[in-house]
Amino acid sequence: MADGDTPVTMSDVARLAGVSTATVSRVVNGRYGVSASTIAQVRSAIERLGYESSLVATSLRRSRTNVLGLVTHSFQSYTAEVLKGVMEALSQSGFDLIIYANSDLYGTYSEGWEQRHLTRLSGTLTDGCIVVTPWGEVRSSTPVVVIDPVRDSTVPSVTADNLTGATQVVEHLLGLGHRRVGFIAGRSSLAAAWSREEGYRRALAEAGVPADPTLVGRGDFNPESAIPLARALLERPDRPTAIFAASDGMALKVLEVAKELGLDVPGDLSVVGFDNIPESALAEPALTTVDQSMYRLGYEAAHMLKSLVTGEWEGPRQILLPTRLVVRGSTAPPKITAPSKTATRV
């Protein structure tokens, strides 16, 4: 039963069964050309010792491991949803999943992290990897699919249609009568952040509302980064009547700042986020946002990676997934039509 100290190896099995490790290997892997009686002996030895082959040794020797990797730098609600989608896509596929997370996560050197771990895994352990929201472009000797790539990435990827989503947010606000709409941007290297900002600009331009660059704050998707930006926007005399934050995490902070400043949402200020994380529905008031099915992002990425590994992929290598505007309690028509004369000249 060997609950002892040293793990049971193939040699232990071979010794007990009175055969070579080559033969044990053949039995373990169901190869042809082993006599029935030998198989029985080996099987019983395996059973007695509770042997399982070492994943590491097997991976090192074989070219194909049937293990796919996923590299992420955090475990937020976002990641959990992505993982559910990934697991669903991999269910019954014959591929197992290894998720690699490093302990310096909240520490200093996030930068380049994905690339380092991608490389450490992909040569040997995994047949391919999914990388979630990397800080830079990634490369690998085995197939990779990126969820939320950096701008101008050429690697296979899956992204939500952030441009359309953001456009709809602004159209929604304009439709309610808002004219001064603030924006809090995300980490600008990410394609997602760029598209959301671009959607904001385009929708305003299309409606003929002149863009006011001072209404745009530069956040980085970290919720905390939104606090000073929201404060700056809301403390000005000509404050916006609505703020669109590039992520729910940041939008939730805008809500807090508004409360702190005694502003009523949605009476004095409309707030919109992006992502539709579970917390958004729980906020007071519930947050209007854009749903970007993180589950589907994970599902499609895993599906694509699987086919890339087996060489069966036929579709496009850059997938854009639809988003959906979710209107909740945090948006309403502005109380006053023209908080600033100059801003309403359309």
Place this chain on the structure above:
Amino acid sequence: MADGDTPVTMSDVARLAGVSTATVSRVVNGRYGVSASTIAQVRSAIERLGYESSLVATSLRRSRTNVLGLVTHSFQSYTAEVLKGVMEALSQSGFDLIIYANSDLYGTYSEGWEQRHLTRLSGTLTDGCIVVTPWGEVRSSTPVVVIDPVRDSTVPSVTADNLTGATQVVEHLLGLGHRRVGFIAGRSSLAAAWSREEGYRRALAEAGVPADPTLVGRGDFNPESAIPLARALLERPDRPTAIFAASDGMALKVLEVAKELGLDVPGDLSVVGFDNIPESALAEPALTTVDQSMYRLGYEAAHMLKSLVTGEWEGPRQILLPTRLVVRGSTAPPKITAPSKTATRV
């Protein structure tokens, strides 16, 4: 830059730097006894080739890997919370984390899965493992900490104080005036399921309310399993005025069945769950439940595992974490005091 097909190995670096792989290894691992000029040469070769050592090869050769493993059979909200706690505990610890999930997750052979993968990882890849909600007792050649062990498990573990939590639920219901309280149990092999049921029994006994075995349904923590059980309980003429389900997932299904049968919650029926998953707060009405900080379960398990691996653990090997009753809209006094004459004889 080698974005090509074959990964860059240590031999490639050695060749380019004009040294042996032994020397490259020394540089990579910062060992003493390499001349400054050689270090520089090797470093530059590493840089040029974008070399990263193979996790697999390194693990196979070394006894200590500084990688901890986590084996789970699902990625529900539960797991995501646990992971956050684990990552927090491991932050800056020098240990990385590998999560192993197999693709037959929703498939046939869940049973014994944890043990198989635990063994495949622990000999070589990981220095120790956390196993989440296993189906049986586990054993390993390296340290293991189980979150939510099976009953009578002797392995180091972390569990919520389910007994107290469940007791408080029933006391809460009795306090509201309920006397016929139904119970939907979880997978009975799990210690958590057993304790929750035991808490239910004890609280009734202590209050002198005779236990009615026909009021107990045998679920298995799978939400679906609660549906027929809830229906059976609620369709009887002497139906309970309250149902306590051993998990939020099952309690949410009870809510659905009640709605389907035209019963008002909490008017006609009070419902209580256990776990406090995010969805509980979103339910209509919001679910009264027991919070068992899954974040802390993960945190404590990782903390303990880390110390077990380094040999510094001093504390108890079986940890019990406090729970907290969260009263929300799904519980209220029963409308009718005595739906069944015999049941109220106290």
Place this chain on the structure above:
DNA sequence: CTGAAAGCGCTTACAG
């Protein structure tokens, strides 16, 4: 049908 041998990419005594 079976085994001896080489080798996957590393690390670590052991010589020098």
Place this chain on the structure above:
DNA sequence: CTGAAAGCGCTTACAG
């Protein structure tokens, strides 16, 4: 200060 060699636990041609 550096390299040749052995070996971690497996798999896979190659002989027989």
